[in-house]
Amino acid sequence: MKQYIFLILITVFFITSCKQEKIANKPPNILWLVTEDMGHYIPSFGDSTIVTPHLSKLAKEGVVYPNLHSTSGVCAPSRAAIATGMYPSSIGANHMRTTSYNDVIGIPKYGAVPPAEVKMISELLRKQGYYCSNNYKTDYQFKPPVTAWDESSPYAHWRNRGKDQPFFAVFNFTETHESGLFEPYGFREIETRHYYSGDRNYKWKGFGKSHAKNRMTEAETPVHVSKNTKFKIPPYLQDNEVSQRDLWKLYNNIAEMDKQVGAVLKQLEDDGLLDNTIIFFYGDHGGPMPREKRLIYDSGLKTPMIIRFPDKKNAGIKDGQLLSFVDFAPTLLSLTKQEPKEYMQGQAFLGDFKAKERNYIHAAADRFDGFTDAIRAVKDKQFKYIRNYRPEQAYYLPITYREKIPTMENLLILKNEGKLNEFQMQWFRESKPKEELFDCLNDPFELNNLAENPKYKEKLIELSNEMDRWLSEIKDTPNLPEKELVTKLWNGKKTKPITEDPVVQFENNKVKISCDTEGASIGYKTNPKAKSWSVYSKPFSIESKENLLVKAHRIGYVPSKSIQVNIADLK
Incomplete structure (x- = not known):
């Protein structure tokens, strides 16, 4: 009897070991859950204003990264960095956008032109046998080649892959976008599209209509957050009924996004794929409120990231290393046991080719819609240095799209009435200093410029030198007229270059x-x-x-x- 039990135990152990070895040797699936215009507004990043059960569970089972920075305070340049592993200002992707407001500024529509060897990260993974799906936003500052994705559509899903094929699946959530603060308020889509992803026979109500025409009314919109909640307003905004209402919308949108994230995670669990999938959750840059999006203060650059590893490896850890969006592409290659490409300007922070922790992150701000500025930033774990290449120009840019936010509209009214305090008026100064230095730990809203303080002279010089090194390395020429940039990208020709027929x-x-x-x-x-x-x-x-x-x-x-x-x- 003892021999019989022993044999059973040996058999079970052998089968379990083989199963674990098989899982360990399989390429990991990678799932990206990407939301828009997202600051540190969730409990796992210190903001307990609302409950986000799905993201909180993901954080409990994963690793929290509080020091992730976008390369720009707006989406398209940042997505270019994510897709290529290169800084937007090094490939002509820095202006928001390359195909909009071109008539206003007098230049042709164009796309970023990276060096010849540059490929989208999804194409590199496809070459390794991965099924790559994108649901469904692109916005890379260039048209993706047909080789970029197996599927990029509202129906794109890992469920459409071949049997046992590893996947890299991206789901983009739009509920937290800046436009979710516009009036009349209501969610962008009547139905949660992610619940039906993969089912090409399903037809959504109003599918194909613009977001503006496909909104719920406020009465139809689910209320996740009490309207009686008192929200904490940052000091660069005025605390009044208008900003309180916009913060209610912001948090309500986040709660809806959390619900959608939960739907996708349930699909993953239902499919039995948790044990071999690395899950990323992150935003495409910082928050949507005025003096957040488009700026390169931390309110515009910092976005939360959570990574859940198979078997909940390192669950509950907070990893405070500095990270940049240019690190994503090399990290994906590293996680799939591929060496990052030499052209990539970021570095792997996970996987077989994990690099030494970076000391600095870098960012840029240039044109936004019809208005152009030229700002560069470099930051270590505590201090941020900002260099303004147009000091004679006001900080505030009268961007029509942003002025649809009630808080922004209200700020302009209060400014004209002389009712803003010193901190709230900083953004509306008619000129700006050539250099700025902020202690981001002790001054998280970046309101006290230390550049003229002798106590911080050495730090100012250190970060200024680092910026010079970075600009030279990536061949960035700040304040280069966009017309000249296009000429440079097109090798002096007046028309967009054409790919030869194969x-x-x-x-x-x-x-x-x-x-x-x-x-x-x-x-x-x-x-x-x-x-x-x-x-x-x-x-x-x-x-x-x-x-x-x-x-x-x-x-x-x-x-x-x-x-x-x-x-x-x-x-």
């Missing part, structure tokens, strides 16, 4: 595809009706009866035409 050949019973445009990504379909394009990397076999569809695209260029080839004609 050339298809049949050699040694295999299809070989090439493109004369250096750095062009090549996508192909053996079935023209297929939803996604395969990434071409080397010659491949194909049946002669099949037709081949081929397309080439270098980032920042016009894509080539889609070329249809009959394989039988090549033989």
Whole structure:
């Protein structure tokens, strides 16, 4: 009997060990949950104003990163950094946006043009066999090549991948966006699209309509936060009924976003994928309120990040290292056992190629809609140095979109009536100092400029030198007129460069595809009706009866035409 029990135990141990080894050797799935315009407004980052059960659970089971910074206080430049691992101002992605307000400022529409070897991180993962899906915002400051995603749509989901295929899935939540503060108030979409992701037969009410036309009324909008809650207003805003109402909207939107995050996490758990998925939650930059979004104070740059590892590894830890969005792409490669690319300007903070902790983060602010400034920032764990390249120009930019926020509208009224205090008036100064230095630990709202204080002279010099080093390294020329930037990106030509059409050949019973445009990504379909394009990397076999569809695209260029080839004609 004892021998029988022993054999059972040995068998169970063997099966369990094999299962664990199999899980350990499988490439990890990676899930990104990305919200918009998000400061440290949740309990796991010190703000207990509201309850966020799903994010709080994620934080309890994961690692909290309180020092993540975007490269800009606005989404498109920041998303360019995330997608490429490069600083926006090094590739022409720094102006918000490259395709909007062009008539106003007198330049053609263009896209960022990174060096030829630069690929989107999703394409690099696809080459390693990952199924990459994006649901569904892009906004990278360039048109993504057809090779970027297996699927990028409102239906994109890991559930559409091949059997046992590892995945990199991105879900973008729009409820916390700045426009969620506009009046009339109401959630952007009548239904929670993430509940139905992966089901292409499901049709949402009002699908395809603009967000403005597809809003609930305030009466229809779920109330997650009591309207009687007294919210803490930052000192650069005035505490009155208008700002209190906007803060109520902000927190109510966050609570709805938390509900949607929970829906996606439940799908992951229902699919039995928690044990082999690394989950990231983060925002695309700081908060949506006035003097937050678009600025490079911490209120515009800092955004929360939580990472949950399989088996809840390191659960409950707070990791305070400085992190930047340019670190995301090399970190993804490192987590999938790939060495980060030499062109990447960030560094891995996790995985096999984890680098030494960084000492500084960097950020930039340039054009926003129809108004241009030129500001650069560098920060260590305590101090931030800001250099203003247009000191003669006011801080405040009269951006129409932002002025739809009731608090912003109210601030302008109070300013004209002379009712703002010293701190609230700082943003509206007619000029600004050439240099600013803030102690972000003791002055988190960055209201007391220490640049002229002799006590901090050494820190000022240190950070100024670091900024000079960084600008030289990434070849950033602050205050370069945007028209000259476009000329530089287009190599002196007046029109956007075009990707050459791909050339298809049949050699040694295999299809070989090439493109004369250096750095062009090549996508192909053996079935023209297929939803996604395969990434071409080397010659491949194909049946002669099949037709081949081929397309080439270098980032920042016009894509080539889609070329249809009959394989039988090549033989």
